[in-house]
Amino acid sequence: xxxxxxxxxxxxxxxxxxxxxxxxSAWIIAIVLAFSAFPAPxxxxxxxxxxxxxxxxxxxxxxxxxxxxxxxxxxxxVVVHFWADWCPYCLEExxxxxxxxxxxxxxxxxxxxVNVGQGLEAARAYVSRVKITYPVLLDTDGxxxxxxxxxxxxxxxxxxxxxxxxxxxxxxxxxxxxxxxxVNTL
Numbered sequence: 001x002x003x004x005x006x007x008x009x010x011x012x013x014x015x016x017x018x019x020x021x022x023x024x025s026a027w028i029i030a031i032v033l034a035f036s037a038f039p040a041p042x043x044x045x046x047x048x049x050x051x052x053x054x055x056x057x058x059x060x061x062x063x064x065x066x067x068x069x070x071x072x073x074x075x076x077x078v079v080v081h082f083w084a085d086w087c088p089y090c091l092e093e094x095x096x097x098x099x100x101x102x103x104x105x106x107x108x109x110x111x112x113x114v115n116v117g118q119g120l121e122a123a124r125a126y127v128s129r130v131k132i133t134y135p136v137l138l139d140t141d142g143x144x145x146x147x148x149x150x151x152x153x154x155x156x157x158x159x160x161x162x163x164x165x166x167x168x169x170x171x172x173x174x175x176x177x178x179x180x181x182x183v184n185t186l
Contacts, residue, residue: 048149052165054080054157055147059114059137062124067112067137070163077104077185078159079111082145084118085126087153089172096175098132100182107186108161112137116145116153158185 048055058068069080081097083090094113101111111134115123119140127136139145148157158167158181167181 048157048165048168050165050168053163054078054159054165055144057139057144057147059139059144061135061137062120062127063135065135067135070159073110073159073163075161076108076110077161077182079109079182079185080114080148080157080159081111082114082116082139082148082150082153082155084116084153085122090154091130093154093156093173093178094130094132096178098130098134100179101134104182104186109182109186110134114139114144116150117142158182160185 054070054073056069058066060066069078079097079100081090081093083094097111097113101109113127113132113134113136115126115136116139118138120138123136123138137144145155148155152170154169154172156169156173156178157165158169160166166185169177169181173181
């Protein structure tokens with residue numbers, strides 16, 4: 001079985017090494033964040049692995065409907081994107097995910113944006129501004145984010161039709177990288 005990647009900046013393996021300047025700083029930050037994602041022995045942290053089923057949750061969307069995972073995911077390709085309105089990378093990624101959702105929803109793509117730690121009004125205002133059409137779920141207490149091991153935003157999980165995590169992204173990703181991961185998960 002081919003090993004799937006954990007992407008930090010959405011760039012392909014062809015990125016020039018060794019990185020210099022801003023790229024070096026970004027790699028150092030990515031490495032620090034990656035290692036901080038590993039819980040210390042006895043910590044309550046979660047480290048989901050490629051191939052794991054996603055944690056169960058039941059969250060309300062901004063329209064008052066309840067989404068339950070993994071039950072509502074059955075047989076579909078699912079993107080679960082954790083975000084908050086203060087996250088600049090989320091602002092860039094969410095419209096890209098909406099375009100992918102519009103393009104691939106007839107092929108079984110579902111996208112859920114999980115707002116972490118904010119209320120209904122903040123989420124609605126943000127959605128109105130970025131004009132996305134996929135469901136926005138409210139994780140006001142952060143318990144779902146914690147169950148997924150989310151320590152920073154954005155954090156995106158790609159779940160295959162068998163109900164297992166195929167890819168996970170920590171941090172920003174380019175539109176090309178998001179498209180590649182969606183297509184490879186379909």
